[in-house]
Amino acid sequence: MTAETILLVEDNEDDELLAIRALKKAATPSKVVVARDGEEALDYVYAQGKFAERNKLELPRVILLDINLPKLSGLQVLESIRSHATTRLIPIVLLTSSDEEQDMLAGYSLGANSYIRKPVDFDEFIEEIGLLGRYWLGMNRTPNER
Secondary structure, three states: OOOEEEEEEEOHHHHHHHHHHHHOOOOHHHHHHOOOOHHHHHHHHHOOHHHHOOOOOOOOOOOOOOOOOOOOOOOHHHHHHHHHOOOOOOEEEEEEEEOOHHHHHHHHHHOOOOOEOOOOOHHHHHHHHHHHHHHHHHHHHOOOOO
């Protein structure tokens, strides 16, 4: 089985390391690409900037997207991805420390597939990220699969 790409958009280095550790522990056959801000996330998705050499046809299998990011917010990234025909069906999970109702409403209104509040507890964080990886890479099916 070839590795599927997970785009992790996270500006907190500790959360990034925990997420990568959890995905490895869950034994998800995935390659994790990390973007540190909203602009870098869009550069990866659209194969531009430092990712210009990336194959545009190989889109991430799922995007784990923080809301509070530098340069462009996660909601702005979500809106951009949903506005393009080639990217609008990529599953996007908002993975955030925000528990604000308005953020949740905005995320779902813009087309998020899921909204997950990052657990504060280390073990719970590891478990939830592992579950996310197993679900989105193992169980979930997307229209471009054959």
